[in-house]
Amino acid sequence: MVAPPYGIVLELTHRCPLQCPYCSNPLRLERAADELPTATWCRILEQSAALGVLHAYFSGGEPMARRDFFDILRHASGLGLYTNLITSAVLLDADALREAVAAGLDHVQISFQDVGAADSDRMANYAGAYAKKRAAAELVRAAGLPLTLNFVVQRDNIARVPQMLALAEAIGAERVEIANVQYYGWALLNRAALLPTRAQLDAATAAVLAARARLRGRMVIDYVVPDYYAVEPKACMGGWARQLLTVSPAGRALPCHAAETLPGFDWPSLRTQPLAEIWQNSDAFTRYRGTEWMPEPCQSCARREIDWGGCRCQAFALTGDAARTDPACALSPDHALMQLAAEAAERPPPDLVYRRLGAALTPAE
Amino acid sequence: MSADSARIPRLARGLKFRFDGVRGAWVLLGPERLFLPDAAAVAVLQLIDGARDLGGIVDALAQQFDAPRAEIAADVAALLDDLTARGAVAW
Numbered sequence: 001m002v003a004p005p006y007g008i009v010l011e012l013t014h015r016c017p018l019q020c021p022y023c024s025n026p027l028r029l030e031r032a033a034d035e036l037p038t039a040t041w042c043r044i045l046e047q048s049a050a051l052g053v054l055h056a057y058f059s060g061g062e063p064m065a066r067r068d069f070f071d072i073l074r075h076a077s078g079l080g081l082y083t084n085l086i087t088s089a090v091l092l093d094a095d096a097l098r099e100a101v102a103a104g105l106d107h108v109q110i111s112f113q114d115v116g117a118a119d120s121d122r123m124a125n126y127a128g129a130y131a132k133k134r135a136a137a138e139l140v141r142a143a144g145l146p147l148t149l150n151f152v153v154q155r156d157n158i159a160r161v162p163q164m165l166a167l168a169e170a171i172g173a174e175r176v177e178i179a180n181v182q183y184y185g186w187a188l189l190n191r192a193a194l195l196p197t198r199a200q201l202d203a204a205t206a207a208v209l210a211a212r213a214r215l216r217g218r219m220v221i222d223y224v225v226p227d228y229y230a231v232e233p234k235a236c237m238g239g240w241a242r243q244l245l246t247v248s249p250a251g252r253a254l255p256c257h258a259a260e261t262l263p264g265f266d267w268p269s270l271r272t273q274p275l276a277e278i279w280q281n282s283d284a285f286t287r288y289r290g291t292e293w294m295p296e297p298c299q300s301c302a303r304r305e306i307d308w309g310g311c312r313c314q315a316f317a318l319t320g321d322a323a324r325t326d327p328a329c330a331l332s333p334d335h336a337l338m339q340l341a342a343e344a345a346e347r348p349p350p351d352l353v354y355r356r357l358g359a360a361l362t363p364a365e
Numbered sequence: 366m367s368a369d370s371a372r373i374p375r376l377a378r379g380l381k382f383r384f385d386g387v388r389g390a391w392v393l394l395g396p397e398r399l400f401l402p403d404a405a406a407v408a409v410l411q412l413i414d415g416a417r418d419l420g421g422i423v424d425a426l427a428q429q430f431d432a433p434r435a436e437i438a439a440d441v442a443a444l445l446d447d448l449t450a451r452g453a454v455a456w
Contacts, residue, residue, distance in 0.1 A: 052387035107396035146379030220452035
């Protein structure tokens with residue numbers, strides 16, 4: 001019997017008022033007409049709780065763009081799931097927050113593109129977004145819900161990590177994520193403009209470590225670095241189909257949100273198949289689970305059950321083969337690919353391609 | 366130590382300590398995080414009620430496990446310090 005997942009990421013919709021050029025959504029965004037109906041999301045939540053899922057993460061796109069968001073949220077809370085709202089917060093006004101609290105919301109994570117309205121709104125390509133986010137953060141604080149600020153870090157804003165930490169402290173968030181962009185989807189498309197240099201990253205790391213020591217016991221600081229400067233790969237999703245799964249807006253069950261970039265899979269649909277069956281037996285979820293699928297150098301590596309071979313989507317995106325060792329690993333025969341990308345970070349950035357329907361289908365000049 | 370004994374730990378905002386029927390185990394849930402406490406941690410967490418102070422928790426455990434109080438006190442202090450650093454416990 002396979003251990004059940006701890007969490008489920010529900011990408012309720014790909015619709016979003018923001019157009020961040022590092023969005024982790026696929027380049028081919030799902031249209032509203034293809035989204036699951038309310039009743040199917042509720043059934044998925046019921047199957048999740050029965051299987052042993054503890055955390056529900058409402059994500060997207062912007063999950064609050066769904067008119068039935070509060071109904072789905074209420075259903076999750078009623079099942080005893082711990083409910084996390086991962087939001088841009090531009091739709092999170094006082095009325096919406098009141099309704100979310102009444103529906104049993106446990107936690108709010110607000111994404112920030114930067115500190116300061118001009119830089120932040122330019123990255124989101126949405127005038128007024130920053131002011132709305134600040135206001136929403138204060139509302140969440142006043143409502144007494146736990147609050148996480150998620151700062152997405154890239155070349156243009158990484159020098160302002162100290163100001164990001166100061167803002168989180170001033171707002172009184174219990175948790176802040178200083179999360180370097182992970183290079184999938186739109187972010188991979190824009191990597192040459194977004195990846196910071198090694199020197200920039202080292203300065204940010206120093207700021208994070210100093211703040212962690214100073215704020216110990218008061219604010220938790222989660223820090224995510226880009227794989228391109230790593231020596232060991234990340235245990236992506238805690239290992240393929242081991243701890244988490246994602247559901248796409250159209251109801252496909254995925255071992256991670258980027259998995260649809262992988263060819264040669266028939267992704268199981270939660271419209272027609274039960275979650276437990278998918279989790280335990282489907283080809284998609286069993287293919288890279290555990291260690292049997294691993295090539296060398298993973299197969300004989302002492303860390304194979306620590307990092308689980310890294311990330312399958314990154315292996316495919318950079319080498320064309322999802323079953324290779326993640327190039328982030330210094331032991332990977334493809335590790336030089338990471339160094340090439342890091343060298344490109346030293347050059348002037350090309351123009352950004354903003355996230356919108358169809359934008360990625362015409363290559364940028 | 367006496368000053369510390371009067372301090373009252375509580376679960377941090379948004380933390381939920383509950384029994385998971387599927388796994389047959391206690392779990393501590395928080396914002397995007399999950400703690401799987403071992404038996405010793407479960408015993409401590411069950412005594413955190415927002416009213417009982419550190420000294421009271423140590424007394425209760427010393428009685429429950431019939432163990433030397435100083436030993437229990439050191440273990441409890443280390444556990445709560447770790448949970449505090451991880452944002453699960455506040456004072």
